[in-house]
Amino acid sequence: MNKEHTAHDELSSKRILVSLVKVKKYFSDGWRSLLSGSSKVRAVDGVSIDIRAGESFGLVGESGCGKSTLGRVILGLHKASSGNVLYKDDDIYNLIRNNRKAFRRQIQMIFQDPSSSLNPRKKIGRIMADPFVIHHPELSGKAVRRKSAALLEEVGLSAYHLDRYPHELSGGQKQRVGIARAMALGPEMIVCDEPVSALDVSIQAQVINLLDRLQKKFNLTLLFISHDLNVVHHLSDRIGVMYLGKIVEIAPRNRLYHQPAHPYTHALLSAIPISDPDEQKQRILLKGDLPSPSDPPAGCRFHTRCPEVLDICSQLEPQLVSVAADHYAACHLSHDNRGDRSIVH
Ligand SMILES: Nc1ncnc2c1ncn2[C@@H]1O[C@H](COP(=O)(O)OP(=O)(O)OP(=O)(O)O)[C@@H](O)[C@H]1O
Ligand SMILES: [Mg+2]
Numbered sequence: 173m174n175k176e177h178t179a180h181d182e183l184s185s186k187r188i189l190v191s192l193v194k195v196k197k198y199f200s201d202g203w204r205s206l207l208s209g210s211s212k213v214r215a216v217d218g219v220s221i222d223i224r225a226g227e228s229f230g231l232v233g234e235s236g237c238g239k240s241t242l243g244r245v246i247l248g249l250h251k252a253s254s255g256n257v258l259y260k261d262d263d264i265y266n267l268i269r270n271n272r273k274a275f276r277r278q279i280q281m282i283f284q285d286p287s288s289s290l291n292p293r294k295k296i297g298r299i300m301a302d303p304f305v306i307h308h309p310e311l312s313g314k315a316v317r318r319k320s321a322a323l324l325e326e327v328g329l330s331a332y333h334l335d336r337y338p339h340e341l342s343g344g345q346k347q348r349v350g351i352a353r354a355m356a357l358g359p360e361m362i363v364c365d366e367p368v369s370a371l372d373v374s375i376q377a378q379v380i381n382l383l384d385r386l387q388k389k390f391n392l393t394l395l396f397i398s399h400d401l402n403v404v405h406h407l408s409d410r411i412g413v414m415y416l417g418k419i420v421e422i423a424p425r426n427r428l429y430h431q432p433a434h435p436y437t438h439a440l441l442s443a444i445p446i447s448d449p450d451e452q453k454q455r456i457l458l459k460g461d462l463p464s465p466s467d468p469p470a471g472c473r474f475h476t477r478c479p480e481v482l483d484i485c486s487q488l489e490p491q492l493v494s495v496a497a498d499h500y501a502a503c504h505l506s507h508d509n510r511g512d513r514s515i516v517h
Contacts, residue, residue: 186224186225186226186227187224187225188222188223188224188225189223189224189225189259189260189360189361189393190222190223190246190257190258190259190361190393190395191221191222191223191256191257191258191261192219192220192221192222192242192245192246192255192256192257192258193220193255193256193257193258194218194219194220194254194255194256195216195218195219195220195242195245195252195254195255195256195257196214196216196217196218196219196252196253196254196255197215197216197238197241197242197245197250197252197253198212198213198214198215198217198253199212199213199215200212200213201213201466212466213465213466214416214417214465214466214468215238215241215417215465216238216241216242216245216252216417217238217416217417217418217465217468218255218417218418219242219255219414219417219418219419220255220419220492221412221419221422223246223361223393223395224393225360225391225393226391226392226393227393227394227409227410228384228387228393228394228396228407228408228409229393229394229395229396229408229409229410229411229412230396230397230398230404230405230407230408230410230411230412230425231243231395231396231397231398231404231411231412231414232397232398232399232400232401232404232411232412232413232414232440233399233413233414233415234399234415234462235399235462236462236465237414237415237416237417237462238414238416238417238465239365239397239398239399239414240365240366240397242397242414243281243363243365243395243397245257246264246279246363246395247279247281247363248264248265248267248268248275248279251265259275259278259279273306273307276307276357277307277357277358277359278359278360278361279359279360279361279362279363280354280355280357280359280361280362280363281354281362281363281364281365282347282350282351282354282362282363282364282365282367283350283365283366283367284365284366284367284369284370285370286343286346286347286349286350286370287338287343287346287370289350290338290346290349290350291338292337292338292339293337294337294338295334295335295336295337296324296333296334296335296336296337296338296341296349297317297320297334297335299338299349299353300316300320300323300324300334300349300352300353300356301313301316301317301320302353303353303356303357304316304319304320304356307357317334319356320334320352320356321334323352323353323355323356324348324349324352326352326355326386327348327349327351327352327355327382327386328348328378328382329345329348329349329352333345333349342375343370343371343372343375344371344372344375344378344379347367347368347370347371347379348379348382350367351367351379351382351383351386355386355390358390359392360392360393361392361393361394361395362392362393362394362395363394363395363397364383364394364395364396364397365397366397366398366399367379367383367396368380368398368403369398369399369400376403377406380403380406380407383396383407384406384407387407394407396408401440401441401443401444402444402445405425405429408425409424409425410422410423410424410425410498411423411424411425411428413428413434413436413437413440415436415462415473415474416462416463416465416468416473416474417465417468417473418473418502419492419502420434420436420437420474420492420501420502420503421433421434421436421437421499421500421501421502421503422492422499422500422501423496423498423499423500423501424498424499427496427498427499428499429441431496431499433495433499433501433503433506434474434501434502434503434506435456435474435478435479435480435503435505436474436478437501438456439456439457439458439479442454442455442456443455443456456479458477458479459476459477460476460477463476469486470486470487470489471484471485471486471487471488471489472485472486472488472489472490472502472503472504473489480505482504482505484504485504488504489502490502490503490504
């Protein structure tokens with residue numbers, strides 16, 4: 173048995189930490205809702221996924237496809253319009269209602285823009301102290317400072333930075349503070365929403381490597397959201413590809429890269445620049461923009477832009493079905509898509 177196979181088997185046997193069952197999140201479409209009486213932005217439209225304890229799950233897709241909304245639903249920052257969001261088999265809204273603080277200790281978040289997530293008027297020491305003051309008021313100021321310094325060291329900064337203001341730090345250093353703060357209470361899971369998109373390319377790799385190291389060292393569960401498949405590749409055990417509010421493919425990282433089953437994943441992969449000049453790759457250019465999530469196309473939502481579209485694609489919505497071990501796709505082309513192997517119960 174090869175090494176990749178063993179790692180994959182190990183992963184798929186891990187317990188499930190977060191489970192989404194047919195989750196929808198619709199937003200009101202403002203004045204359009206008033207005019208039509210029914211229009212809604214279907215940001216997330218029937219997503220069922222399991223995120224396993226200790227895995228790094230990458231969520232990728234074009235701008236506006238619903239990635240951040242899905243992340244915010246998992247964090248309990250948005251209430252799902254319908255469906256179930258479970259954390260260790262418990263409904264997350266019950267967990268939050270019963271003990272918001274305990275839930276917050278378990279799932280933390282890292283956002284895209286490190287500048288706007290750090291209060292410019294507070295020194296880093298104060299910013300780092302906040303979670304301890306709220307969750308561990310019994311700790312002395314000295315103990316909080318000691319713990320904060322240790323966390324900064326864990327992310328490649330030092331006690332020196334405790335007395336600096338955010339504007340005295342570079343973008344990469346600010347994001348390291350964001351990561352240290354997310355780690356402060358020893359969470360089980362961190363939702364990282366485009367954590368490197370605002371950073372220079374040279375700094376991106378450092379921050380990705382840091383997240384990768386922390387994930388392994390502390391056995392963290394990561395939901396890593398990005399519009400860039402290249403970025404997701406470095407960090408993810410499994411990857412979910414999202415299109416217009418739906419998951420269209422889920423597979424272990426290498427499987428997704430080498431044997432993608434959905435034409436949308438093909439197109440995303442073909443857009444990744446390659447460093448080897450001898451390697452040939454044909455870029456698949458998708459027609460048009462992402463359709464409006466208020467009025468998604470009938471049948472397969474991707475059919476209006478799909479280079480391999482069939483007649484059936486505009487009539488029947490393909491279900492997310494198993495195409496290989498731990499690999500699921502929602503496409504009429506890749507398999508017998510009659511719904512009999514659907515994982516969407
Ligand atoms: N609070 C809100 N109210 C109304 N519509 C919203 C709200 N939040 C998101 N949307 C809409 O839901 C859809 C999905 O947005 P979301 O931010 O989840 O996409 P995304 O995949 O994270 O995009 P990006 O890559 O640009 O961050 C978009 O059409 C967006 O305009
Ligand atoms: Mg987003």
